[in-house]
Amino acid sequence: MRDADLQEIRALPLFRDMGEAPFADLMRGAYHQNFPAQVTLIEEGRPADFLHIVTDGAVELFARWSNRETTLAVARPVSTFILAACINDAPYLMSARTMTSSRIAMVPGADLRAAFLKDAAFAQAIVGELAGCYRSVVRHAKNIKLRSSKERLAAFLIGEAEKAGQGSSFELPFEKRILASYLGMTPENLSRALKQLKDEGVMVDGATVRFHDVDRIRAIAMPGRLMDECV
Amino acid sequence: MRDADLQEIRALPLFRDMGEAPFADLMRGAYHQNFPAQVTLIEEGRPADFLHIVTDGAVELFARWSNRETTLAVARPVSTFILAACINDAPYLMSARTMTSSRIAMVPGADLRAAFLKDAAFAQAIVGELAGCYRSVVRHAKNIKLRSSKERLAAFLIGEAEKAGQGSSFELPFEKRILASYLGMTPENLSRALKQLKDEGVMVDGATVRFHDVDRIRAIAMPGRLMDECV
DNA sequence: CGCGTTTTTGACCGATATCAAGTCTTGTGG
DNA sequence: CCACAAGACTTGATATCGGTCAAAAACGCG
Known part of the structure; x- marks a missing residue:
């Protein structure tokens, strides 16, 4: 990854407080890429290899079933998506596609889990982010049902x-x-x-x-x- | 808390792998109580003081809005509820009431956050549980919408x-x-x-x-x- | 400008909610 | 143990919401 990218990622709330060494390990296998609009980044059901972070643009999170499709969330900078699947090393429950041209950082799930164990500050940031995502889906479900x-x-x-x-x-x-x-x-x-x-x-x-x-x-x-x- | 209760809690997946000292600290302010059926344990909107864990019975998680009410989940042994609110020290988004006579362990949210920082194994268990809850709500939302x-x-x-x-x-x-x-x-x-x-x-x-x-x-x-x- | 996509509009239909009884079940007190 | 009352479940009639289909209008992009 380019140095400017590293700086940018390092500044994100998720990584800001973690130690130098764990951050370096985490970034070794990471990418930071630009995608045009309407690109499918993730397909539901596939194993969760990478944690994704939108640093620019917008990403639609949606799900399909039996010819129907629904949008479950829109991820905007700076937020992660499919964090839970990475943490649990489980298949994605949602697909993701760029809505506009977007910039996405990708961190290997295995490295994420390793860093989580080594760095308490990172663990805290991750769990805070995950809890926020959880509350957001609960609100969505309440909204739909009530x-x-x-x-x-x-x-x-x-x-x-x-x-x-x-x-x-x-x-x-x-x-x-x-x-x-x-x-x-x-x-x-x-x-x-x-x-x-x-x-x-x-x-x-x-x-x-x-x-x-x-x-x-x-x-x-x-x-x-x-x-x-x-x- | 009684010694038998401590043993029981200690054996739960969430606490099994954590160190002795952090566990003792965590249990100092904790309770383990029996409740009859139809008791409201939590009201949405209130600050999240305690993490709850159902060790026996069943708990309904529901939400109200404008005279309407909906059940969002049913917590059965052994699982936590309102973990995300505790982690983020934010108001509960759901209310909880016992469906049958139930046994509930309650751990102060502040102690939970402290233990999370001190004990990596506990942090991992917590984040795994939270990710599981998240995926469960996503499934619920997909179910309703699709x-x-x-x-x-x-x-x-x-x-x-x-x-x-x-x-x-x-x-x-x-x-x-x-x-x-x-x-x-x-x-x-x-x-x-x-x-x-x-x-x-x-x-x-x-x-x-x-x-x-x-x-x-x-x-x-x-x-x-x-x-x-x-x- | 011209094409494809999105958005709007209208007519119609099906799914789900509401309201109102009526029946069944369950828990409680005598 | 029975009788009663309260709550849960079912059923039918009806209303409303939201979906489907079809076509026209508006918009955006090459």
Whole structure:
């Protein structure tokens, strides 16, 4: 790996606090590569050889079953994906594909497990990351099981608005097709749900969204830290 | 804690490989108690003070939102619950209540985090357990998003039959009401789904279930290790 | 500009929820 | 041990949500 790459990886929260020697061992078999959009990085069911870390771009995590497909998460910089499969040396439960051109660091699973045993700071960082991923999926499951599709959409929009900050409008972070899949509905239904929200004062123009009255949307979504990352 | 309890806890996979001193430190503030059925052990939103471990009985993990409630998992001996919240020192995302009279060990979250840093074997056991929990929720989310309710029910029954072993019939492990909630449907709908499966050769009498032809159910559920714990 | 993809729209259908009884089961107190 | 009450389960009627199919419109990219 190039020296500039090493520096970049070293600066990530996951590796920042680990010792010099374990870090060097870990990086010996690691890669840091650019991929174009729409490249499949991982196929579910395959053995987990590498821990992946998105350092730039965006990666869709999805699963297939019987001709159906669903998006379970979108990984953005800087976060890992399929950490759990690597830790347990088990088959991936999700597939991954780049959504945009992306930069991905890959660390061999065996080295990861070795470093985990040698370096307590690294172990702590790993377990913190993993716990965060776990909580994120639990929120996703609660979202799907407890809210209707309209409520899920409203909650998603509120979340994006929070992330975007104080501006009066914001952009959807990815295609509506994928948003629909993430929210557990069909694209047609998302389209209709957006139209329903128009009556509640949500203005949608392509990918840009503007709220007339945030509180009305908030009343539908009833967001909270127990189901939504942002409140 | 009584000595017999200490022995029992020590024998669990989670604690088996850790050193004597860290284990003693960990147990200093720990409890091991019996609870009757239908006791709420944890309320979502509260700070995660204790790691819980079911050593006997069964615990329902559920979440509430806006008058709705859903069962996300059932913890059986020997497994932990709300590990992720303890690790991250964050609020619980799920509530927990005993389903039957149960025995629960409780370890203070702060001690847990301290032991994690001191003992690499314990750290490894914890992270393995956590990764397992993560994969289990991912399976649950896939199940909900990719399968219809009839398919989910069929998959659940196949799983139970596997667990039960070679006997020709098995018992549902808990009330249908809770099974319905776990499978993401109403009790009425579960009742109807069971009747639909009757036409596929599933005989149901109260809580006991018998398959006329497993392969027909298998054809509906199409179980696999990427969505079902057992295949 | 022209093609392929995404998004929208409409009509229709199926799956699932809701509401309302009614039946069965279970646990409790007499 | 029985009677009763509460809760669980089932059943039927009906409503709603969300999915499917088909086609048109909008968008993005070479």
